[in-house]
Each structure stands twice: as C-alpha cells, then as structure tokens.
Amino acid sequence: MQQPHVAVSGATPPQDPPDSSGATTEAPPKQVALAMDRLARAARLIADIRLGADHLLEALFLATNTPHHSNKTIELIRKEEASMRQHFQDLRALGKQLEDSGVLNGSLKSRGNSWGLHMPLVCPDGAVVAYAWKRQLAGQAGASAVDRTRLALKAFTDQKRRFFPHLEDEPFGHSHDGEFGVAKKQRTSQGLVTSHIEELNEVKTLSDILTDLENKVPNMKIFTYQRLDWLKRASLLSSSANENPVDPSKEQSMHNPNKLRSGSVNAVAVDKVAVIELLVPSVFRAVVSLHSAGSINPDAVAFFSPDEGGNYVHSRGLSVHYIFRRVTEHADKALQYFLSVDANTSLSLLLHWIYSYQTLFTKVCSKCGHLLMMDKSLALLLPPVRRPYRQTCTTNFNQSQLTPSAKVQNVDLNSAYHIGCSDEV
Amino acid sequence: MPNQGVTLTTQILTEACQCVESQLGGAKDGRWKTALTYYRPALREASASGDLPRELLGVALHDQLGSYYFLLRAHRLILQADSSMQALMDKLQSYKPRVVLNFEGFQYRLGDFQVRVGKCVPSSEVLRGIMMEVEYLPLSSIEKSRQILEDFFDIWQDTVKKRSLPGHFILVEPNFADYGLQDHYTPQHTAVQYATCMTQLMAAVRN
Numbered sequence: 012m013q014q015p016h017v018a019v020s021g022a023t024p025p026q027d028p029p030d031s032s033g034a035t036t037e038a039p040p041k042q043v044a045l046a047m048d049r050l051a052r053a054a055r056l057i058a059d060i061r062l063g064a065d066h067l068l069e070a071l072f073l074a075t076n077t078p079h080h081s082n083k084t085i086e087l088i089r090k091e092e093a094s095m096r097q098h099f100q101d102l103r104a105l106g107k108q109l110e111d112s113g114v115l116n117g118s119l120k121s122r123g124n125s126w127g128l129h130m131p132l133v134c135p136d137g138a139v140v141a142y143a144w145k146r147q148l149a150g151q152a153g154a155s156a157v158d159r160t161r162l163a164l165k166a167f168t169d170q171k172r173r174f175f176p177h178l179e180d181e182p183f184g185h186s187h188d189g190e191f192g193v194a195k196k197q198r199t200s201q202g203l204v205t206s207h208i209e210e211l212n213e214v215k216t217l218s219d220i221l222t223d224l225e226n227k228v229p230n231m232k233i234f235t236y237q238r239l240d241w242l243k244r245a246s247l248l249s250s251s252a253n254e255n256p257v258d259p260s261k262e263q264s265m266h267n268p269n270k271l272r273s274g275s276v277n278a279v280a281v282d283k284v285a286v287i288e289l290l291v292p293s294v295f296r297a298v299v300s301l302h303s304a305g306s307i308n309p310d311a312v313a314f315f316s317p318d319e320g321g322n323y324v325h326s327r328g329l330s331v332h333y334i335f336r337r338v339t340e341h342a343d344k345a346l347q348y349f350l351s352v353d354a355n356t357s358l359s360l361l362l363h364w365i366y367s368y369q370t371l372f373t374k375v376c377s378k379c380g381h382l383l384m385m386d387k388s389l390a391l392l393l394p395p396v397r398r399p400y401r402q403t404c405t406t407n408f409n410q411s412q413l414t415p416s417a418k419v420q421n422v423d424l425n426s427a428y429h430i431g432c433s434d435e436v
Numbered sequence: 437m438p439n440q441g442v443t444l445t446t447q448i449l450t451e452a453c454q455c456v457e458s459q460l461g462g463a464k465d466g467r468w469k470t471a472l473t474y475y476r477p478a479l480r481e482a483s484a485s486g487d488l489p490r491e492l493l494g495v496a497l498h499d500q501l502g503s504y505y506f507l508l509r510a511h512r513l514i515l516q517a518d519s520s521m522q523a524l525m526d527k528l529q530s531y532k533p534r535v536v537l538n539f540e541g542f543q544y545r546l547g548d549f550q551v552r553v554g555k556c557v558p559s560s561e562v563l564r565g566i567m568m569e570v571e572y573l574p575l576s577s578i579e580k581s582r583q584i585l586e587d588f589f590d591i592w593q594d595t596v597k598k599r600s601l602p603g604h605f606i607l608v609e610p611n612f613a614d615y616g617l618q619d620h621y622t623p624q625h626t627a628v629q630y631a632t633c634m635t636q637l638m639a640a641v642r643n
Contacts, residue, residue, distance in 0.1 A: 293575065293576070293577035293579070293580045293619075294575075294580060316573075316574040316575065317575075317576075318574075318575075318576050330574075332548050332573060332574040333547045333548050334548050334574055335574065372575065372580050372581065372583060372584055373580075373583055381587070382583055382584065382587045383584055383587035383588055383591065385460070385591070389547075390461040390547070391546075391547035391548070392460070392546060392547055392548070392549060392588065392591070393547070393548075394584060
C-alpha cells in the first residue's frame, strides 16, 4: 500500500488522541487529518507484519538447516510470534478506530459530501493535502506557485492601499490575474520611440483606436469589458439566446451599463478594458482579448454566431458552428501576421479586418464566383471564410515616400475566398 | 413535385436520402415526424356556418413537442398553444379532424446544415409527396441566410439532377410578413412553412 504523501502530519510521532471515542465532536479537518494519520500507521503495521512473517520463515529455515540450535530457533520463533500478535492487535485496534470514525465503511458515502469537504485534495502540482478551503489554498504547503504568488500580490496591494492611500494603483496591476504589467509598459514606451506608422507619428491609445473604428463601421457595434465582466455577459447571452430578442442593442444596454459609449470615453474604464466585443447583428460576434488590460496589444480572437452564448464564448473559445471555427482559425493567422509586422498597429488592423467579415454570408468568392461551396477536404458546405490579411510587398518599401496623411489601408479588404480557392495554406 | 403521370414511390425517397448521404456527406441523425391536421367545424345545423372559419389547420412539429400550432390560412393567423390543446379539441368536438397528414423521415447533419428528408403520407397511406426541410444552424435571421439557403437549394438541385429522378424539387417560399412574423426565425415560421408546403402539394395533386 503506497503511503500517501501527507503534508500535514508526516513528521509527527504516532500517538493516539485521548478523545478518540469523541471524534465526532472534533472539527472535520482534524478528523480527516486523524484518519489519514491512522491509515499511515496501519500501513506501517502491515509492513511490520510482513517483515515478521519473513522472520518466521527465516527461523523455520534455520531450524531445518541447523537442528542442534533448536532452542535458539524456538526462542526466535516465539519472539517473532509475540511481536506479530502485537502487530495484529494494534492493527485491529486501528481498524476499529477507523471504522468508528466512519472512514472504512460506507457511512461517509451515504452522507454525501460528508463533512462538507472534498477530501483528500490533490493540488494542481500533485501534492496531497488533508483539507483545503479554496480561499486558504495558498496557505497550504500544497498550493502551486501561481496561487501563492497571486495571493501574495493581492495581500501586498491590499496593504499598500491601506497604508499608502496616496500612492496610485498600477494600471496593469490587478485586473489581470498574476500578470505584472511592468514589462508591457516598457514595450509600449519603446514603441513610442521607434514607431514607423505612416499616417501618424504617435502610438494611438486604445480609446483612440476604438473611437476611430466606431466612425468607420456603421453597422458593427463595439463594446468593451473588463475581463470578468465579459464572462458574466457571455453567460447571460446563453440565457437570452432562447428568447426572441427584439432589438439586440436594447438588450445589451440592459445588461451592460458599463459599456463605452461612442464619443464619451471614460478614462478610468479604458485602463481596465481587457475584452472587446464586435457585433454585427445577425451576422457574427467577434471577441478580442487584450494582453494586459488597457493596452493595445491583442492576444486572441474568436468568432461566434450572434445567437451563441455560454461560458465558452471568449477569445480563446471555439464556436459550435463549423463556419465560425474556420473563420476563427483564419483570424488566428491574421492576428499573428499583424503582430509580426508591427505590434503597434496590430489592434487597429485586426479590428478593421474583422469588420470585413460583415459580408460573410453575402459576398461571393473572388475566385470562383459562388457563395456556398462544398469544401472537398473538410466535407463541409461553406461560404468564403477567408479574407486576405497580408499587405502587399510594394507598400512596405514606400514608407519614406508616403505623405503623413496617406492611409495605411494597404490590405485588400474587398475580396473573399473559399478555403479551397485561396492561395494560402 | 412528381412529373405528370408518375406515381411517387418510396424508391424516390430512398434515392433522395442517398443523395444527401453520399453526395453531400450527411450524417444520419435520427428520425423525425411532423403531423398536420385539417379541422372542419362540427356543426349541428348547416345554416349556422356563417362567420366560422371553414378550415382550421393544426401542426405538431417534431422538435416542439410541448407546443401545438394553429393556422387560419384565409385570415393569415397563427397561434401557438400548448400541446395538451389536442386533447382539449378531442373533448370539445367543436372542430373535427378531417384529414391528417404525416410528414416523416430521416434527419441528417451536413456540417452547419440540418436536413430533414421525408415522405408526406395521409391517413390513407398513399404516398403523396416527398419533402425536405433545410435548416442553417449558425444564423437565425431570415434575411441574412436567404442567399446561403438559395445556394444550398441550387447545389441540391444539381446533385439530384445527376440521379435523374422522375420529378423535381420546388422551393417553398411563404410570405412570413403576411402572418405578422418577424425576421428572427421561430417555430411559428416552420409551422407556416409546412402549411404552405401543404397547399402547394394539394394544388399539384389536383392538377
């Protein structure tokens, strides 16, 4: 029997608590710890018994080989028998204790999730703890480094806020789990120094990008959320998906009073924006997440049907519909491409590129001229799900020649291709 | 729609199913059954039929087991009721079922499309027609999905043509606005579609 690695009571010498009969009056965690302790001792006793059996066999073997030492062997056997008997008695007593505490029989199971705990708990890094309450998880030896760091940071910022209220909170600090925004800050300031944007010589802020976009996209709605707010919204989507929405924009304004309204950008809220939702009513819903809240660094994008809702609707989730899965797949590549070319314009380009999908169900393929076509390799009927994202090579070399007012829009956003009709892999 | 003088056989239905399965790669998903009932008012006196609608349609959809839909085609009215309404109708005996048409068959999944192919069989058990219901799952706006569904129908026509079936499929396009229905697709739309399909079938059979 393998010894469970008990973080709590591994080193303590085995000693029976004086009130073993009144075990039910103790707190559940103590009961669990005791039970585990007793199981460990039972394992040791069983090992001792095994050893004792070996000794007996050895003694018998000696007896057969050296008959003239019979007295000695008899002594040995008697001694061994006594210790074995003791072990068995101890084991029986232990078993009785375990039985009384309800560990060995089914009484625990019948009580359901007894003592109100799941036990024993196996932590993400493999250690076994006798008990855990979620909030105290980090206090246990078995908590993972991430959990401990997260809680240490929280404790630190709480204390800082309490004792140094005059110091401002870090904008990237705590709205994103476990992330430290310092590195990102560095990068953006680097970007400030070395940017080569053709149209403007400054890095746009998130609110600039969003207001810019709103002016250009008449039938796409843009909403921004803090990270946790988005998850709440996504769950709400599933519950309202079964009803008959009269007006999607009305419905959204009912559920999310925090959304940024066009024109009036709330400076504090922008710092916490981590999720951007782009909705073209009745066509698609795209979710873009930003790497640190308030930055212009997109890190994931996913497309969904406007009727989809639920916990899986987020920037790294996948739609249940094949068409949107394919679009998401293509969008991943586009995002990586935009990031590789120029990280500062990547968000702006991505959002504009996403907008080109409003014609997903109406625009025919630029190569074959059809809307719906059977994709042979996937065995699916799909409309053109690919929109080109690569910029043409010539424009990259023309940076110095372009006037400051020239448009950056050198991506061909007017064509669409089926998967089989497009040139890329 | 069968060609003139041709009797519909189950063979044609099988062929159609095969088209869906092999040519389009559909995966069989189960059976389905929708029942359409023609009700006529049960009148004590023939003279009292003045302003009562002569014909009431009842539709029990395969995927809406808790609801029953009533249509008055002449008045373009549709009503959604609880499925226990049928039992109520039986007890009241104010409207009696004259003809019951059963639409039943197999349903298939083709990627984002759900296709139901089935036969239309009245209580007399003579095959009256073959119908197909196509649903595009990602969208629920009729306007936005119109082109996609029309394209699907074209592809279907091409597929079926190769089999040279003695007949051809006709696209049923009811006017939902007449019934006061919106762009967002609902089971009521389906009920209207079945009723319209029915009318077309009856008209074709009479000719």
